[in-house]
Amino acid sequence: MPPLRGEDGLLSRVLALREGSIIVVTVVVAIYFALNTSSFFTSANFKTLLPYFAPFAILGAGEVFVMILGEIDLSIGGTYLLAPYLFYKLSSTVGLPLVPAVIVALIACMAVGLINGFFTAIVGISSFVVTLGMLFALEGLTLVISHGEPVETPGAQVHATTREVTHVVNGVQIHLPEQVNHISTFAKIFGAGIYSELIWALVIVIVLQVVLTFTRWGLHTVAVGSNKLGAGEAGVHVKLVMIRNFVLCATAGGLVGILEAVRSSSVQPDTAGANEILFYGISAAVIGGTLLAGGSGTVVGALIGALFLGILKDGLILQGVNANYLLLYLGLSIIIAMTVNVYVQRVRRGSHSA
Amino acid sequence: MPDAVSTGPEVVQPTSASDDVLRVEHLSKRFGPVTALRDISLHLRKGEVLGLLGDNGAGKSTLIKILSGFQKQDSGQMFLHGQPYEPKGVDDARSKGIDTVYQDLALIDELSVYHNLFLRRELVHKPLPFLANREMKLQARKALDEIGINIPRIDVAVARLSGGQRQAIAVARTVNGDADIILLDEPLAAMGAKEGSMILDLVARLKEEGKVSIIMILHNYVHVLQACDRVSMIQEGVIALDKPTAETSVEELTDIVVNEYRRAREETHAAAAAHAGAEGLL
Numbered sequence: 289m290p291p292l293r294g295e296d297g298l299l300s301r302v303l304a305l306r307e308g309s310i311i312v313v314t315v316v317v318a319i320y321f322a323l324n325t326s327s328f329f330t331s332a333n334f335k336t337l338l339p340y341f342a343p344f345a346i347l348g349a350g351e352v353f354v355m356i357l358g359e360i361d362l363s364i365g366g367t368y369l370l371a372p373y374l375f376y377k378l379s380s381t382v383g384l385p386l387v388p389a390v391i392v393a394l395i396a397c398m399a400v401g402l403i404n405g406f407f408t409a410i411v412g413i414s415s416f417v418v419t420l421g422m423l424f425a426l427e428g429l430t431l432v433i434s435h436g437e438p439v440e441t442p443g444a445q446v447h448a449t450t451r452e453v454t455h456v457v458n459g460v461q462i463h464l465p466e467q468v469n470h471i472s473t474f475a476k477i478f479g480a481g482i483y484s485e486l487i488w489a490l491v492i493v494i495v496l497q498v499v500l501t502f503t504r505w506g507l508h509t510v511a512v513g514s515n516k517l518g519a520g521e522a523g524v525h526v527k528l529v530m531i532r533n534f535v536l537c538a539t540a541g542g543l544v545g546i547l548e549a550v551r552s553s554s555v556q557p558d559t560a561g562a563n564e565i566l567f568y569g570i571s572a573a574v575i576g577g578t579l580l581a582g583g584s585g586t587v588v589g590a591l592i593g594a595l596f597l598g599i600l601k602d603g604l605i606l607q608g609v610n611a612n613y614l615l616l617y618l619g620l621s622i623i624i625a626m627t628v629n630v631y632v633q634r635v636r637r638g639s640h641s642a
Numbered sequence: 643m644p645d646a647v648s649t650g651p652e653v654v655q656p657t658s659a660s661d662d663v664l665r666v667e668h669l670s671k672r673f674g675p676v677t678a679l680r681d682i683s684l685h686l687r688k689g690e691v692l693g694l695l696g697d698n699g700a701g702k703s704t705l706i707k708i709l710s711g712f713q714k715q716d717s718g719q720m721f722l723h724g725q726p727y728e729p730k731g732v733d734d735a736r737s738k739g740i741d742t743v744y745q746d747l748a749l750i751d752e753l754s755v756y757h758n759l760f761l762r763r764e765l766v767h768k769p770l771p772f773l774a775n776r777e778m779k780l781q782a783r784k785a786l787d788e789i790g791i792n793i794p795r796i797d798v799a800v801a802r803l804s805g806g807q808r809q810a811i812a813v814a815r816t817v818n819g820d821a822d823i824i825l826l827d828e829p830l831a832a833m834g835a836k837e838g839s840m841i842l843d844l845v846a847r848l849k850e851e852g853k854v855s856i857i858m859i860l861h862n863y864v865h866v867l868q869a870c871d872r873v874s875m876i877q878e879g880v881i882a883l884d885k886p887t888a889e890t891s892v893e894e895l896t897d898i899v900v901n902e903y904r905r906a907r908e909e910t911h912a913a914a915a916a917h918a919g920a921e922g923l924l
Contacts, residue, residue: 502772504764507757511750518748521712522815523732523762583752 306577307589309632313625314596321603328606335482339551341598342485343544347569348576348590349489349496350540353533355573356500356513358582359415361534363404364541365566366426367397369559371542372441372549373434379442386443386474390546397542398535400426405531415534423566427559434557444475444553479547488547489591492540497587509533513582541569568597575626596625661688663855664709664727664740664823669718670879671704678704680879682718686823689852691845693870693887694859695895697902700876702859703745706825709857710742711735722823733762741821745828747812751801755793756782758800759815785818786811789844806837813844817854824848826858830865842869863892877902 302308321328347364354361371393378389400422407418446469453466471480479485500506508529511519520526544565549555574580575596576589600621601614609617658665664686671679679701686692696702707713709720711729720727722738729735732742749758756775757764759782765774782796791810793803800808809829816824829845830838842865848854860866866873867887875883875898883890883898 498772504766504771504773507753507761507764507773510752511761514750514752515746515748518744518746518750519761521710521732521742521744521746521748522750523736 306584306586307592309629310576310589310592310596312632313629314592314599316628317596317603317621317625318599321599321606325603325606328603333602333606337598337602338483338486339548340602341572341594342489343548343565344568344572344594344597345489345591346485346492346540346544346547347565348572348594349493349587350537351570351573352576352578352585352587352590353496353500353509354415354537355570355578355580356509356582356585357530357533358513358516359408359530359534360570360580361401361404361415361419361537361541362566362570363400363419363422363426363538364544364569365562366423366430367400367538367541368545368548368565369430369557369562370400370426371397371545372555373430373439373557375546375549376439376442376555377433380439389442390478393546394539394542397539400542401535401538402531404538405527405534408534409527409530423563427562430557431559434555436557438554438556441549441553441555443472444478444480444550446471446553475550475553479550480553485547485551488543489594493587493591496536500585500587505529505532510583513584541566544569568594571622572597575622575629597622600625658685659687662686662721663688663723664857665721665724666705666709667719667721669705669708669715669720671701671708671713671715677879679708679715682876682879682881684874684881684884686855686857687871688855689849690872691849691856691858691870693866693873694857694876695861695863695866695873695883696859696876697899701879702876703827705876706742706744706827706857706859709735710740710825712742736819736821739820739822740825741816741819741823742825743809743812743816743827743829745831747808749800749808749812752799754798755796755800755803755811758811759785759796759818761815763819782818786814789814789817789847791840791844804837805833806840809833809837809841810844813841817848822854824854824856826856828859828861830860830862838865845869863895866895867892 299312302311305311318328327333347368350364351361374393374396375389378384378392379386382389384392404415404419404422407413408415448467448469450465450467452463455462455464475481477484479488500509508519508524511522511524512526512529516526519529545562572594573585573590574593576586576591576593578585578589601618604614604617604621662685666685667683669679669682670677682701682705684692694702694705704713708715711732711734722740727738729738729740735741750761753761756778760778765777765781766772767774779796786793786796791807791814793807793811800811803811813824813826813829826845829841833841845856845858846869848856858870860870867890870887872886873883873890873895874881875895877898882902883895
């Protein structure tokens with residue numbers, strides 16, 4: 289296979305990255321929608337796009353750390369659902385201030401990760417089974433403590449104030465009342481600000497990619513995922529590495545739950561929605577180039593995988609695809625895009641060894 | 643009717659010396675119904691290369707795993723420099739100066755040569771937690787040059803290297819880790835003559851330096867006689883021979899194994915006969 293644009297061409301350099309092929313596929317999909325719908329390439333649409341992919345990027349980033357180990361964490365759907373209710377209870381029933389309530393809710397998610405890690409790494413049950421059980425248990429627990437009813441997210445309510453605005457009409461000054469909406473600084477930071485989730489996603493992805501590539505934690509994660517027995521023989525604390533990554537992943541699930549609850553200003557006991565979010569998160573990681581079999585993965589890839597999913601869903605909606613057909617097309621598009629991805633990857637391997 | 647109960651090979655009383663760095667007394671280890679080690683006693687002198695021989699399943703690898711802290715014996719004691727040695731794990735054994743190159747090499751295919759060399763001992767930019775990759779590359783290159791291992795590129799994944807190169811890296815990792823006792827589990831397994839001699843040269847160079855003592859599991863008697871100072875043979879979980887290589891020969895080592903096979907076959911026949919006899923009574 290000859291190199292596409294020479295060794296130093298932009299395309300070959302992009303393809304040399306682990307995330308290379310999904311970047312190419314995502315760009316192609318974006319160009320397709322930009323050419324076929326007039327409203328895709330607009331700033332208003334980019335703002336609509338954000339909640340379609342930022343949460344999945346965060347979930348995918350956490351999931352990458354577990355999937356590199358060759359494990360999987362389905363319980364993020366559970367922490368996603370439970371964390372905002374814990375936050376609500378801690379804030380409204382226990383009376384904790386908002387930020388400490390968030391922190392305590394996230395600590396509870398860490399405990400969930402600890403339990404996942406304990407049963408997987410120490411008891412030796414398959415992580416699929418452990419976290420599936422945990423998913424159902426947490427969703428059930430959420431239904432129990434919420435009595436299946438939605439509540440208002442603490443600190444996320446919109447306050448409207450009225451102020452007098454002066455207009456000049458035909459040379460005459462008139463005063464009109466105008467309604468202005470306010471959200472608290474807490475809400476702006478934790479999900480309700482337009483770019484809040486995007487910033488969380490970018491910061492988390494960058495930090496976790498740095499952890500994965502440039503620290504012993506990341507190196508040991510790859511070591512355990514690539515050769516668990518060998519890593520243990522070399523003295524890597526295999527169980528500790530596994531438990532730590534399950535804690536990280538479950539916490540990411542809880543954080544996304546709280547961000548989404550603040551963004552929508554209500555906490556919903558919607559187990560089906562949580563399961564869907566869970567699969568988008570895992571898909572983002574897999575589409576981004578993290579192997580289900582373990583040993584290799586990329587956090588930035590999960591971000592791009594999430595972006596790919598977001599663009600696909602948003603673009604299909606803009607094209608006016610009938611709501612009933614949306615999931616069908618989304619599913620088929622994922623399979624087609626991933627098939628293309630496999631071929632692009634072969635080109636990438638070819639150019640890599642050239 | 644012959645006695646069907648196994649008498650097993652004769653247990654040789656272990657030798658010992660005043661400059662022993664490691665001494666093992668009456669180790670035993672069972673895995674459920676399987677007895678891996680029955681009664682193992684051996685010793686290792688300073689700067690010595692001890693060859694461990696034995697049939698498949700004789701218990702060689704189990705012994706290595708216990709010495710390296712990866713598994714724990716059921717009974718028996720170990721002494722390191724005359725002090726009781728009870729490793730709590732691989733890390734603990736390593737901190738006491740015992741390091742192991744396993745049969746599966748414990749190399750991480752996805753990681754580069756230098757990351758493998760530094761696995762669990764990675765250098766970081768203190769106080770920051772970031773890996774000091776440049777420093778590790780320099781040190782890795784130096785360490786490989788010092789023990790005469792030729793690896794053209796140390797930033798490639800070890801998956802791309804040959805069997806000999808991988809073995810050499812695994813050995814270099816233990817030497818690099820300041821171990822004074824190195825355990826090698828079949829360092830020549832699945833290796834061509836040229837690559838095998840590279841590893842034996844490496845062992846000879848380490849012996850010349852005299853800083854480390856080595857226990858090496860081998861299969862080829864010629865290699866044992868060439869590379870080792872002394873040889874211990876394990877049969878059915880006990881030491882059946884313990885001699886300086888200068889006092890033994892390929893013939894003697896072969897005889898012991900042939901006798902072992904003969905005895906095992908007779909036992910099998912006797913057991914079958916006893917079984918047939920028992921059935922006849924019914």
